[in-house]
Amino acid sequence: MRCPAMLTLQAVCVCVSVCVAMQQYPAAWGHYDVCKSQIYTEEGLTWDYMACQPEATVMTKYLTVSLDPPNITCGDPPETYCTLENPYMCNNECDASTDELAHPSELMFDFEGRNPTTFWQSSSWKKYPKPLEVNITLSWNKTIELTDDIVITFESGRPEQMLLEKSLDYGKTWIPYQFYATDCLDAFTMDPKTVNELTQRTLLDIICTEDYSRGYVWKYDKTVRFEIKDRFALFAGLQLYNMASLYGQLDTTRNLRDFFTVTDLRIRLLKPATGSTMVDENNLSRYFYAISDIKVQGRCKCNLHSNSCVFDKDKGKLGCECEHNTTGPDCGRCKRHYHGRPWSVGSYLPIPKGTANICIHSSHGPVHRANASSLGVANRNQAHVCDNAMLLCQNGGTCHHHHKRCHCATGFTGILCERERCQGPGPCEEYPTSGQPCLHHPLLFHYLYPLLLGPPGLLLTLLLPLVVIRVC
Template sequence: MLWPVLLALQAVCSSVADAMQHYPAAWGHYDVCKSQIYTEEGLAWDYMACQPEATDMTKYLRVALDPPNITCGDPPETYCALENPYMCNNECDASTEELAHPPELMFDFEGRNPTTFWQSTSWKKYPKPLQVNITLSWNKTIELTDDIVLTFESGRPEQMVLEKSLDYGRTWTPYQFYATDCLDAFTMEPKTVSDLTQRTLLDIICTEDYSRGYVWKNDKTVRFEIKDRFALFAGPRLHNMASLYGQLDTTKNLRDFFTITDLRIKLLKPATGATMVDENNLSRYFYAISDIKVQGRCKCNLHANSCVFDKGKLGCECEHNTTGPDCSRCKRHYHGRAWSVGSYLPIPKGTANICIPNNHGPVHRANASSLGVANRNQARVCDNAMLRCQNGGTCHQHQRCHCSPGFSGVLCERARCQGPGECEDPLSGRAAARPRGAGRWLALAAAAALLQQAASLC
């Protein structure tokens, strides 16, 4: 008699797992900038915050190597395998297409057999360091949305630094250090991204996780973990993106951390596979990269949902009466109020903060959103339906949540630290950004919450 019930429950659990697996992507888009609505005065535009879809950004970059003659093949050279110094049958010859390894092979289609890759000259000038700078430039501000992944065809470097620029390569700051021995290489204590908290998310760390020699296939990759950092606010499976968007909306340093115009990979020491360099077989030591992945979107300040690549340059197709490569200023004759970046809040539409015509008077409309919201204080931050204040908070005039003692945040989603000791939440180190009532922001989120309740029975 229980079998039908159990089978039905199993089907529900399966559906829940599938739905939750795809849940984060469903509300990570902000892909519509405006839509027509009916008001008491007739048809009007309802403006919303919007951003382009995330995509593979390596299709739009320029790559530069320093020193420029560091690529192998001129003159031709024979290489030995790192794991077997007597297996020396790999030739690099820049004048022969089948034997050449130019930089563009770091960004071509993966899955070919044999694998294509860029390769440096060997360490033939040892003990002079074999160092290479690989600079990736977009000539456009980019927002990173996924891990940066480098795949090495040779052993992974024993010392490496990933750097970023926000000003088109004029200045650089480290993103992360990589070494087999962080203390020896950079005088830094080794850490991993799992050691970071909400409070220390912007810290620059040195990790030893990606600097071992090539042993197994999965030992060929080096990562800069974007999603693990997102998860400090959005939860382990990124289900609570509202919390992350709230933080990005109010914390410029956090937005800037995930924003770049250029990346630089500083290869400082190749894999040696041992404590000592074999000076009799220096052709074993070199760098070779088969793939670089950079996933992101054009930064358009939430004023565009598309970005075009025209005449070798990326540019936002600006909405909301804005203009410029990043939609960072108002169009001519639309300076009725100061330009402002769009806002992710309130979920799910955000606030457009559109530019309005010069000398535009007060807006008297049944639905003021047809002109966007001039500032964040005018946005509907909370209500008693979809945008509930959490953890016992109450909504005050749709403008802000009055939080219960011990909680803070736009929607009271973070636990405050109590006293001088450590916070109770071991993940955040400061405050849990995951709201206890997660999934009640919009219709999809409400459905997801019901599915989660069903999942607890599984």
């Protein structure tokens, strides 16, 4: 971004672009953590509504876990285990009746960093050749959106065959997320593939990978991953610098958004690590599953109508604290008496504030408005891009011509007055080189006014370390 050598107070009042935070912390940009703010318009102080969503957090704090078969956890009766590397080293005991020797399922989600390590452990493969199979189901009783890699850390050798599944209907139906095997073709009749071989077109493909199924030779590689961030990077870039592109894709492609959305996850352990092609039937205590940690990062799905999700201890479930006159566990319907137009999910577009799509009071009558994500299509002049209830015109713009267009304030342009108009001689960059637009706070002048009345150098002294100032 070019900045003029001469800075004046007039330039500060006309356009102060707070871009430094975006450029230094691009991954944090576009969190949509504010649902509404007060702005000054021609009619006075009013609300400006924005799309919003909760911050991402560790979701394992809120889940319930179930095992199938339910008696698969070791310790009842007590059992002694041998190491995979040395079948004669058998000094690991599991006893469910003794706290120090028990390995219940909740130890998959406890605080990591203890010494000795805590972990869940299955019974051994004592019924070989019958398969040793375990289903571990993680349930939230709430729709969540994944925001980071799912990471499963094994205390034992990583499984030679495993499947990760997801449900979108609270466990009624399941679909595969990813297959894992030492030999994908033999185990699942699938060619092996890595996430790095995926493209934007094949992002939703279900793959089988051999990267996380190696035996005890790689005993220090204990994790199995489902790579969320690598898939995000197909749209946002390797360092996730262009989150605007990712949000735009999520907004316009429902299948893509659903791909990262779950109500339940199921880890299907199908074959334990054996360390060889043959199973030692004389020492089956070597073969079992043990998991020390499972990480799931995400946020409550609130349909972009809430920036807060709380856990109700009495009900034992998460729930969105809905804004925009919406209600329901996922803010999935309008409140009573707010059916002036059909409920609609919020929109990430236009960047950076999105479109709230608030529910309108029934007394206002039916309102018909094209979704903001469709404003780029032909015949856009027929769309109602703004209305008095939605207050969609940005940067001081006002609705005109029966809500069909925004009349922009001086210095701004675009369908919703969302970007600056280039003024003056010479080249003008409307956006920074990262591809992310600058923020123009609607109350900036209101905040700066008291400073303008103080000593002439005070304002610039306070602002220069924090912002980049330019004439628009």
